Amino acid sequence: MCADRRPQAPLAAPLRASSRTYHLSGQAVEAPACPAGLHVVATPIGHLGDITLRALEILAGADLVACEDTRVTKKLMDRYGITTPLTPYHDHNAAAARPKILRRLAEGAAVALVSDAGTPLVSDPGFKLVREAREAGYIVTAAPGASAVLTALAVAGLPTDRFFFEGFLPPKSGARLHRIEALKGIPATLVLYETGPRIAASLADLATVFGAREAAVCRELTKLHEEVRRGDLATLARDYADGAETRGEFAVVVAPPAADAPPPPESVDEMLRDALANASLKDAVATVAQASGVPRRDIYQRALELTGKT
Incomplete structure (x- = not known):
């Protein structure tokens, strides 16, 4: 399920000691090694059953998982028997952690980026990592899923x-x-x-x-x-x-703001009379249509009636 694309001329990634498997319904499922690059993975916002099969495969098949809080992500990993190494990436350490993750990408590693809950880059620092990974020429893919x-x-x-x-x-x-x-x-x-x-x-x-x-x-x-x-x-x-x-x-x-109610016909007539007294019919229609929010064609028809030109 992982996209089979790689950055140009990747270096060999170090071998990982942990097993590339995840557990589903009591069965161990073998996950293929993820291709090199950054994989942005959505995780559950609460109920751990909301994880997608693709997310499980990427988390198990990646070389490293970058997460906001390793304790939070470990609960998810433990639930599905995934042993991929974790590294923290959050607001307070992003400046120092980002070069290290980019270095792993340069070595040809597959890195999964997750947030504590939901889709990464929504109210978290992930966009800077994505931007710098793309600027460096690494493949960036997303595995969509839960979003609050x-x-x-x-x-x-x-x-x-x-x-x-x-x-x-x-x-x-x-x-x-x-x-x-x-x-x-x-x-x-x-x-x-x-x-x-x-x-x-x-x-x-x-x-x-x-x-x-x-x-x-x-x-x-x-x-x-x-x-x-x-x-x-x-x-x-x-x-x-x-x-x-x-x-x-x-x-x-x-809820969005309520649409303004159109002005009553007598109000439109008064606005038109005032405008027609000081401007051409065309300019008066344009002025009243903009001020009232009534369609220009309706204002034009009423202006013709008021001036006896119908």
């Missing part, structure tokens, strides 16, 4: 035709309100990450800026204590201020 963003969208019951992923809002209220104000006019469903200690304050700030927009707070998705609360932002903020469970990881999904 898409999982939250799937259960929120809000529009999914267009969405904007913001990630974490600033921790301090002043900066958070400023950022929320910048998000106010985005014509899409918003998906945010938040921590338990900040969830009530963030929801309150969202309500202050967005008003009574519909939202869903998704906690511990795919895990034993999964919970999805739906309601308007102010109600949800009160729920968490009043003692709703704040343990676990949160994704907040917020």
